[in-house]
Structure formats: C-alpha cells, structure tokens
Amino acid sequence: MIKAFVVENDRLRLTDSIEADKDKVVWADLFNPTREEEAMIEQWLGVGVPTREEMEEIEISSRLYVEDGAYFMTATLPSQADSDDPVMSPVTFVLRRNLLVTIRYHEPRAFTTFPMRAEKASTGCTTAETILIGLLEAIVDRLADILERASRGVEAISKDIFNPTATKASKRDRDFQRLLKDIGRKETLTSDIRDALTSLQRLSGFLANAVGQGKNGKDAKAHVKTLSRDVLSLTDHANFLSQKITFLLDATLGMINIEQNGIIKIVSVAAVVFLPPTLVASIYGMNFELMPELKWLFGYPFALGMMVVSAILPYWFFRRRGWL
Template identity: 70%
Template sequence: MIKAFVVDQDRLHPVDHLTANSVDVVWVDMLNPTKDEEKAVELWLNVLIPTREEMEEIEISSRLYAEKGAYVMTATLPAHTDGDQPEMLPVTFMLAGERLITIRYHEPRAFQTFPMRAEKTDVGCTSGETILVSLLEAIVDRLADVLERTSRDVIGISHDIFDSKEKKASKRDRNFKEIIHRIGSKEDLISKIQDSLLTLQRLSGFLANVVTQDVGGKVIRARVKTIARDVSSLSDNASFQTQKINFLLDATLGMINIEQNGIIKIFSVAAVVFLPPTLVASVYGMNFEIMPELKWDLGYPIALGVMVLSAILPFWFFRRKGWL
C-alpha cells in the first residue's frame, strides 16, 4: 500500500494517486509494498528501493548509505508497544532531493499519529528533510513514552518484592513466580528498545552529516542534534532500567532462597527438638528383662516428663542464641 502526501501551507495532505500528483508529492509512505508498487516508485525517483531482505541486514553499510544522490537510512522500530511483546522490524527512510520515502512492513505508532497531527497543525513540513526530522522526533517521543511506562512498571515490581503483604508461604511462592515472569517480560522489552535506540543513534549521526552537506539550514541541523541527544539520554535511561531489573531479579531469587532457608530451618529445629524425646522413648522401648524403672509407680510420668524436658531445653537454647 502506498500513501502519498503533499505540502500545503506547511501542512501535510494525503493524495489519492502518486502518479497524478508526482510533481507535488513530498512524502511517500510504503506499507507492505508489492513488486509493482516498488517499481512504480523506482521509476518515479530513478532510485532502487531496498528489498525487505536488504533492510534486515545488520551491517551499517547496508543500512546507511548514499546511492545516486539519495540517502538511505534504516532503523529498527517497535510496533504494538502497549504490551511487553512489541513487533520489531526495520524501517527505511530515503531522502531523494526534496522527497522522503519510507518503507516498512509493520505499524509503528508514530506513522499513524504524525500524519494526522501534521495535517491539522503546522509542524514545519516544507520538504522531505523537515518531514523526516519531524517524523523522527515523533518516533523518539513514542520510545520515551514506552520507557516511562516501563519505569513505572519496574517500580511496581519493586514494591511487590519488598513490600509484600502476603503471610502464607504458598501465596508468596506463587507471587514470586509471577514476579520473575514480569521481570523477564520487562527485560525483554527494554532490550528491544535498546536495540531500536542503537539503530536510531547511528541514523541520527548519519543524518547529521547529510544535513550538514545540504542547504537545509541551521534549524534542521539543530533539530537533528537534539534528536541525537534525546536518543542518547533514552539509551542511558534504558541502561539504568536494565541494571535495576537485574537487581530486582537478584533480589527476587534472594527472597526465594530466604523462604526456602526458613522452611529448612523449621524442619531442622523440629528434628533436633524431637530427637531427645525419641531417644528416651527408644531406651524404654527396648525389650530387656531387667529394667528397674518398669517397677516404679512414677516411672511412666517421670519418662514423659524427661521427654518433654528434653524437647524444651533445645528449643530454649535455640531461642536464647537467636536462631529462632
């Protein structure tokens, strides 16, 4: 599918047909393009459109290059970022003269919100360069929103770990399992966002050289530098969240070990407490013919008292030492 846009009073307006408005079109957004659509755009620009396989190459030389006066830049962007399993696919931005072409195979949120905003308000869209910079700003804003939401979720996980109100061990165990699952989801999300920020960092550096060579003016160069600084700041924030998530994972595993050690300690104390009474009962359970205590009138209560006392003394000793 091809979406074409023209500029009218610094605002974007969609047009129905690319060929009918080929002279005025400044932005062509290609979503899941067919072979025929790719050929039509190639004939219009006289520049080859990268294939999906070429877009997925990880080498910088395959993602950032110039060809026949056109600058090709590819970044990995997330889509469906409302959840913890975003769809990560490459998006290519092509600057060919005053025109911008974007090729993508998924739906990042910025490609939905930016055209609607640019159609209603003046965001300074006068050429392909200004549209690209504004679009990148919208993408970075969206990534910032995702990291803010993730930060709030991580704070919630930390609260559930250290301020749990559950008293039953079985419920705490279930909670810890759920927390580990949530930690894993957040770590995977932040890792994907970091990958996206890395590609945007490289793209902004390449774009800074492009607009420096062009006559776009100081304003565009300043905006590109701002994008680069914002991406760097978001990358630092993502690294900090990764460290915090690793800490929370270690803390959760530590809490699980404490729970397990507490259970093992209870069994150990119970075994030690009941060992002396068991010894006394074993002695008087032996089948010897001569056992003087068997003739005592108070032999039975005395044996019970010795067993109770032998159980109380180890328990008292453990309490005095602070082991319980």
C-alpha cells in the same frame, strides 16, 4: 500499500491520486509493499529499494549507506508497544533530493500520529528533510512514552518485592512467580527499546551528514543534533532501567532464597527438638528383660518427663541464641 503526501498550505495532505500529484509528492510511505509498488518507487528514486531481508541485516554498512545520491537509513522500531511484548521490525528511510520514502512491514504508532498532526497544523515540515526529522522526533517521543510506562511498571514491581502484602507462604510463592514473569517482560521490553534507540543513535549521526547538503542545512543540522541528544538521554535512561531490573531480579531471587531458608530452618529445628524425645522413646521401647525402670511405679511418668525436658532444652537453647 502506498500513502503519498504532498505539501499544501504548509501542511501535509494525503493525496488521492499518486499519478496526478506525482511531481508534488514529498513523502511516500510503503507499508507491506507489493513488487509493483516497489517498482514504482524505484522509478521515482532512480535506485533500487531494499528488500525485507536486506533491511533485517545488522551490519552498519547494510543499514546506513549512500547509493546514487540517495541516503538509505534503517532503524529497528517497535509497534504494539502498549503491551510488554512489542513487535520489533526494521524501517528504512530513503532520502533523495526532495523526496522521502519509508519502507516498513509493521505499524509503529508514530507513522499514524505524525501525519495526522502534520495535516491538522503547520509543523514546518514542508520538505523531505524536515518531514524526516519531524517523523524521527515523533518516533523518539513515542519511545520516551514507552520508557516512562516501563519505569512505572518497574516501580510497581519494586514495591511488590520489598513491601509484600501476602502473609501465607503459599500466596507469597505465587506472588514471586508472578513477579519473576513481570520482571522478564520488563527486561524484554527495555531490551527492545535499547535496540531501537541504538539504531536511532547511529541513524541520527548519519543523517547529520545528509541534511547538511541543503540550503537549510544549518537549521536541519541543529534539529538533528537536538534529536541525537534526546536519543542519547533516553539510551542512558534505558540503561539505568535495565540495571534496576537486574537488581530487582537479584532481589527477587534473594527473597525466594530467604523464604526457602526459613522453611528449611523450621524443619531443621523441629527435627532437632523432637530428636531427643525420640531417642528416649526408642531406648524404653527396646525389649530387654533387665530394664529396672520397667518395674518402677513412676517409670512411665519418668520417661514422659525425660521426653518433655529433652524437647524443651534444645528449643530454649535455640531461642537463647536468637536462631528462632
């Protein structure tokens, strides 16, 4: 599918007839393009567009390059990021003279919100360069929103770890399992956003050279520089968030170890407390004929008393040492 936009009254307008407005189109957005649609765009650009396999290559030379005067820039962007499991896929931006072509196979939200805003109000996006910069700014804003939501989620996880509400051990175990899953999802989301920001950071540096060729190159470069600073600040925040998630993972595992150690300590103390009474009972349970206590009137109470005292003494010792 191809969406073609033209500039009308300093606003973007989605054209109803690509052929009729062919000379006016400033932005062509290809979403899951067919081979015929790719051939049409290649005829407009005068150069071939990358295939999906070529877009997924990770080498810098395959993502940022110039071919016959056309600038090819590929970035990895998320879609369906309202959940903790976004879909990551590359998007290619092709800039040649006054034509911007975007090629994508998923639906980042910026590709929906930016055209709607540019159609309703004048945003200053009247050329291919300014449209590309405005689209990238919308993408960065969206990534910032995702990071903010991830930050709130991480804060909620932190409170659940260090201020648990469950009192029963079985309930705490289920809570720890849930927390580990939540931490894993947040780490995946943060990692995906860091990947997107890294690709955008490289793209913005490459774009600064591309937009500097036009008559409004100075203003465009200033916008790209601002965009690059925003991406850098978000990258720093994503790195901080990733470190915090790692800390929370370590803290959760530490809390689980404390819970397990507490259970093992209780079992160990119980074993030590009941070991002496068991020893006393075992001694008097032996079937030997020459055992004087068997003939005593108070032999049975004496044995019971020894068992009670032998159980109390270890318990008192543990309490005195602060081990309980």
